[in-house]
Amino acid sequence: MSALSLFYAGISYAGAVVFFGGLAYKLIGYALTPSPLKIPLTPQPASAAGVAWKAVGSILSFRALWNGDRWTWVGGYGLHLVLVFVFIRHLRLFLSPVPWPLADVQPFALLIGALLPLPLVYLMARRAAVDRYRQISSGADYFALALLLLIGLSGLSLKFLFHADVVGIKEFLLGLMLLSPVEVPEHPAFLVHFSLVLVLGFYFPFSKLIHAGGVLLSPTTMQADDAPDVRHVNPWGGQ
Amino acid sequence: MAKEKFEIPSLEDALDTPPVRKGASGHLKIHPAPxxxxxxxxxxxxxxxxxxxxxxxxxxxxxxxxxxxxxxxxxxxxxxxxxxxxxxxxxxxxxxxxxxxxxxxxxxxxxxxxxxxxxxxxxxxxxxxxxxxxxxxxxxxxxxxxxxxxxxxxxxxxxxxxxxxxxxxxxxxxxxxxHKYSLEVIAKVHDVGNNLGIPKPALSSTLEFLEEDVKEATGADVKFPVDAEGAEVLMITPSADFFSSPHVDSLVGYAKVFHAAGISWTFSSYASEFANFGMFIGNYAQMKKIAERIATVARDLGVKRIIVGECGHAWRVAYGFWDTLVGPFDTLEVKRPVHVCEFTNDLIKRGALKFDKTANDGFTVTYHDSCNVARASRMGESPEGQFDIPREVLKAACNKYVEMPDSVNREKTFCCGGGGGLLTDELMELRVKGAAPKTAALKRMMDEKGVNMMAMICAICKAQFTKVLPYYDIPMEVVGGVHQLVSNAIILGDK
CATH class of the missing domain: 1.10.1060 (Fumarate Reductase Iron-sulfur Protein; Chain B, domain 2)
Known part of the structure; x- marks a missing residue:
């Protein structure tokens, strides 16, 4: 196996460990940190099922952002929607054989996924253009958008500019997944794309991108408004 | 009012997003605690x-x-x-x-x-x-x-x-x-039992005065009991209700409701404060210590339930935190605190209270949702009870009631500008400026709908608005309590 392949195999496994391990570490850490008092943001359902149902609606619609800033909602919702299709588009590289519904939606997923640069550029411009957002934006905020943009552009170049050997890429990825690595395709654009994804994997759990998991554990939105009926004990409150 | 050295915001665009002005309120400082x-x-x-x-x-x-x-x-x-x-x-x-x-x-x-x-x-x-x-x-x-x-x-x-x-x-x-203000208030609760530092003799004489006052005005023997053993209800209310205006008018309202319903009740001189500034300073131990006075009295007096007065953050503490802080309230028949609006509304629904709504015909009333009630608590069984119940009480007592626009109402309500431990003179500029959005909405209601009464159920909101509205040339008399309007219209029996 070439030195390059060894390097990529090693760094891919490291990336996977950091990404999944980091996610688990952060989310379990959140879940285990106590909530001394009940602090649901009201009005809020009194039952766990009611809260779950409301949360599904909030997450699928980005309701709070919709109510807070429509123009940012357009960019933020657009970005996440496109990312779903990018994910669908990439699943075929990790599944063998590709199940039929997934195979059928590929052209559509490509069509939507190819729009990825649009919301990213829009959100970056919005940060720079509106005085409030310029004020709050740090290098790290632009970095997250820029990283995704570079990943998107390099990925699109594989499809439209420097045609990559999809079969070879799939063999490489499946090899990694099945713990029997094969040679990495020595296609420069692919190596750029894949390297950037690894950077994202390392960065994700320890940056604001953790919001993806954090949204499921936020005490204000996920606690039920059940104070009158359910006794809540503060684990460090003493009695 | 041009006596202050700062610019009063224009109410025309107070609800619009302003341009960013770096350091615009950096000069506003608190007084440090000694x-x-x-x-x-x-x-x-x-x-x-x-x-x-x-x-x-x-x-x-x-x-x-x-x-x-x-x-x-x-x-x-x-x-x-x-x-x-x-x-x-x-x-x-x-x-x-x-x-x-x-x-x-x-x-x-x-x-x-x-x-x-x-x-x-x-x-x-x-x-x-x-x-x-x-x-x-x-x-x-x-x-x-x-x-x-x-x-x-x-x-x-x-x-x-x-x-x-x-x-x-x-x-x-x-x-x-x-911060001097919050810590001073907390120290007074520990020393005397309430934020204002009112000792028992002053409390008792105030309540006697109110009894005479109500007797004179209505002819009814409405009682304002303190430390009465064997009472069914312990009434806990922000101490501002005893001395401040318009707060005291709501206190009279509570007493009239108890009188009309024929329910025995009492204030406590030991726990004469509903407010809990321990929350404002984020100190769990202080919050617990302040709440303990109430739990202690409830057990000692042997009451069946605790009813609480018009106070926003304190309702949050009572509704959401009391049981965790100092519960369980096992000696009570009703183990959770009942908001006076829930109590009055239940009586209205049961037909136990009668109103002469024309007594409030001089008012076109709107309602100001107070933050902690709106976004940090509930009343009754419905998830939106904290919005609906006070409004139902108002509609039962008043003929002319109108709603604020959705953008400043219910869970989207704006703070009065004085909550969270900021109701202090050195922050007056901040308080006036922070009140601008809700005041702008009120002004629109006054101009377009003829509103001349904004009812609310928070002692801080009442104190803040009566103080800052004059800066906007709005008379402080438009500020009132929900039970103030109940008090005006309730028909007292001979009980």
């Missing part, structure tokens, strides 16, 4: 040696004790949805009064000390040390947040700036930098 007061509450008398590190250590301790704090430090994506939702930002334009801007004052320190990115790439990630400049920002802008939770309504992750402000104040207190 050393003996700090010590009395168990805090260091003055800024301690090595406070920089101790503050960071305290932040590290709190993030492991509060899931809210840890998550809210880490999951913000800075989308900006909250940026123009704070009344203090709308009133001042200061970017540190954007909720995210305020949160960032703590996140800077958090990133530097508790994240790899912040430690490695300080400037890029906007990480910074806990230093003189940071402390100056903290002592300024964490006392320009009224903990109203309006920002979190618009946050995709429900990030609640109130939690961050509370933690910041707890950290500052712990290294010896406290």
């Amino acid at each position: 050393p003996q007061m700090m010590e009395k509450l168990g805090f260091p008398p003055a800024l301690v040696e090595g406070w920089q590190k101790k503050a960071v250590d305290k932040l590290g301790e709190l993030k492991e004790k509060y899931k809210s704090l840890k998550m809210f430090m880490e999951v913000c994506v800075k989308c900006g949805s909250c940026a123009d939702k704070c009344h203090y930002f709308l009133g001042t334009g200061d970017p540190n009064n954007m909720p995210v801007g305020r949160q960032e004052l703590m996140r800077k320190v958090y990133r530097k000390n508790f994240t790899a990115g912040g430690a490695l790439f300080g400037g890029f990630a906007r990480a910074g040390d806990m230093d003189e400049a940071a402390l100056k920002d903290w002592t300024t802008y964490f006392y320009q947040c009224s903990q109203c939770r309006r920002c979190s309504v618009f946050c995709p992750f429900g990030i609640d700036t109130a939690e961050i402000t509370m933690a910041a104040r707890e950290i500052m207190d712990s290294v010896g930098a406290g």
